[in-house]
Amino acid sequence: xxxxxxxxxxxxxxxxxxxxxxxxxxxxxxxxxxxxxxxxxxxxxxxxxxxxxxxxxxxxxxxxxxxxxxxxxxxxxxxxxxxxxxxxxxxxxxxxxxxxxxxxxxxxxxxxxxxxxxxxxxxxxxxxxxxxxxxxxxxxxxxxxxxxxxxxxxxxxxxxxxxxxxxxxxxxxxxxxxxxxxxxxxxxxxxxxxxxxxxxxxxxxxxxxxxxxxxxxxxxxxxxxxxxxxxxxxxxxxxxxxxxxxxxxxxxxxxxxxxxxxxxxxxxxxxxxxxxxxxxxxxxxxxxxxxxxxxxxxxxxxxxxxxxxxxxxxxxxxxxxxxxxxxxxxxxxxxxxxxxxxxxxxxxxxxxxxxxxxxxxxxxxxxxxxxxxxxxxxxxxxxxxxxxxxxxxxxxxxxxxxxxxxxxxxxxxxxxxxxxxxxxxxxxxxxxxxxxxxxxxxxxxxxxxxxxxxxxxxxxxxxxxxxxxxxxxxxxxxxxxxxxxxxxxxxxxxxxxxxxxxxxxxxxxxxxxxxxxxxxxxxxxxxxxxxxxxxxxxxxxxxxxxxxxxxxxxxxxxxxxxxxxxxxxxxxxxxxxxxxxxxxxxxxxxxxxxxxxxxxxxxxxxx
Numbered sequence: 001x002x003x004x005x006x007x008x009x010x011x012x013x014x015x016x017x018x019x020x021x022x023x024x025x026x027x028x029x030x031x032x033x034x035x036x037x038x039x040x041x042x043x044x045x046x047x048x049x050x051x052x053x054x055x056x057x058x059x060x061x062x063x064x065x066x067x068x069x070x071x072x073x074x075x076x077x078x079x080x081x082x083x084x085x086x087x088x089x090x091x092x093x094x095x096x097x098x099x100x101x102x103x104x105x106x107x108x109x110x111x112x113x114x115x116x117x118x119x120x121x122x123x124x125x126x127x128x129x130x131x132x133x134x135x136x137x138x139x140x141x142x143x144x145x146x147x148x149x150x151x152x153x154x155x156x157x158x159x160x161x162x163x164x165x166x167x168x169x170x171x172x173x174x175x176x177x178x179x180x181x182x183x184x185x186x187x188x189x190x191x192x193x194x195x196x197x198x199x200x201x202x203x204x205x206x207x208x209x210x211x212x213x214x215x216x217x218x219x220x221x222x223x224x225x226x227x228x229x230x231x232x233x234x235x236x237x238x239x240x241x242x243x244x245x246x247x248x249x250x251x252x253x254x255x256x257x258x259x260x261x262x263x264x265x266x267x268x269x270x271x272x273x274x275x276x277x278x279x280x281x282x283x284x285x286x287x288x289x290x291x292x293x294x295x296x297x298x299x300x301x302x303x304x305x306x307x308x309x310x311x312x313x314x315x316x317x318x319x320x321x322x323x324x325x326x327x328x329x330x331x332x333x334x335x336x337x338x339x340x341x342x343x344x345x346x347x348x349x350x351x352x353x354x355x356x357x358x359x360x361x362x363x364x365x366x367x368x369x370x371x372x373x374x375x376x377x378x379x380x381x382x383x384x385x386x387x388x389x390x391x392x393x394x395x396x397x398x399x400x401x402x403x404x405x406x407x408x409x410x411x412x413x414x415x416x417x418x419x420x421x422x423x424x425x426x427x428x429x430x431x432x433x434x435x436x437x438x439x440x441x442x443x444x445x446x447x448x449x450x451x452x453x454x455x456x457x458x459x460x461x462x463x464x465x466x467x468x469x470x471x472x473x474x475x476x477x478x479x480x481x482x483x484x485x486x487x488x489x490x491x492x493x494x495x496x497x498x499x500x501x502x503x504x505x506x507x508x509x510x511x512x513x514x515x516x517x518x519x520x521x522x523x524x525x526x527x528x529x530x531x532x533x534x535x536x537x538x539x540x541x542x543x544x545x546x547x548x549x550x551x552x553x554x555x556x557x558x559x560x561x562x563x564x565x566x567x568x569x570x571x572x573x574x575x576x577x578x579x580x581x582x583x584x585x586x587x588x589x590x591x592x593x594x595x596x597x598x599x600x601x602x603x604x605x606x607x
Contacts, residue, residue, distance in 0.1 A: 012319060013043035014285060020052060025169065029060040042354060047076035047083065054086040059165060063093035081111040082167070088120045089163060097128035115176045120163050123189060162189075162211055169210055175203055284314035291323060300327050318348035322361045334368040341365035359389035366397065375405040410447075419448030423455050426462070435465040453483040457492055469500055487513045491522040498530055503537075504553065504600035506530040534600045546602055553601035562594045563603070571595070572604070 084107025291306030426441030
């Protein structure tokens, strides 16, 4: 069964109009006004939506807004009879009698046989020229309800708003063309005390109850009382006044018809071409709903046929084409999906569809491109969608695609052969002492082969030449992460640490290299030089320089770890208080290595 449109799924003005009609029939004027306003936002050139909202405003008691919408309706379609009825009724309610008469007469000049215009004109003339309705005295029958003396309280029910109430009710609007019934209605409008004599006509009872509902009241008559009402009354079925009646929540209302408040009369005022267009649009909406149901059942071929039928009936509505694209996407026909999305956007732009709907179509096209691994196009579609209407979920999708593309580009760029070529060019520039050019080639080689440790080691050497020690350190550490047994990287690391005066670290690096290759000349030479620099520094530094070196070393996490070790604290204490215990502790290679590191860092002085 087709689902009832809701705010999330409704995309067309007709759907909003239908929601407004249902609300107006149920007496929910505020909800009706809001729905008609949504319809106007989608299609502000349709006079019917302004006419309907005018009726809702008048029923709500907001005659000023009702008048504005009536004027807009006439401005959009001067050949629409209801526009003049709306304007006349609104002016009547505002007690601008002369203007109301002029509005009705203007309409009758174009539509001389329109019963609604005739009735409205007579009503406003009577209120302007005749005596106050209802006369004096409470009277009998219905005239005595709720008030004593003064004007008949039923008079307000038969004011200018009654015709509007009847026109908006699909069951009552036909009575406006019944001359005999309208004569009775005019009699009651002239003298509301005669209402009780008319209630034998079931049609009059329907109009009377509709008038009561429009005023926020209801009344139950005769056999409509339920068992609880009989008990509350204390016996048989007594008459019940509006003041004491329960809200008619148990009274079964007629089922709302799936109709447009103005639709039946509209079509008669349209040309054959316009009438056919209107009928086709309605059939297209039905086909779309049928397609949606089939889509939810995963009957994709049948859903596609239903959407094609809707498109053939109303090719100006992009929603049907967008739904067709959704079928293609779910059946993995991505090229057809993209084509349908682009067509939907084209139709949407041509016929001024909401920006949100155009954005949705572009986003679906982006997802189809993503499935095809065409991330450039997918990103482009997302960006175009955001220009139509910004959406947070689309923004997240865009960022995800951009990240995917970055990874894909990096992967596609990898090429070991081209990396080797760039490395060799870098080596040439390095030998020629063209450091910047060497760095550019090595960086290109790293992009081509990011897991090549020797290339990163070469890049570190070139960075050291331009004094970029932090960059060099990053490359060396990455090289050793890729290949912990790469001796040349340990040598390069030791050399760098000597340059930045971290000789205690350099000792560790050279020793790690010698563990891997005990005969490595570069490691042996580096270890010798680092040890010599430590000894020379201890011998030649001033006390202030030694203090500054020790302070720098204290910032080293490795040094901090040694000094915070309780065992090492005890050993250091033993050097001053118990030398024999300290010498014994030094036989442990781990303890000895830590003491040597403190000495090399300048934290511990010897001699």
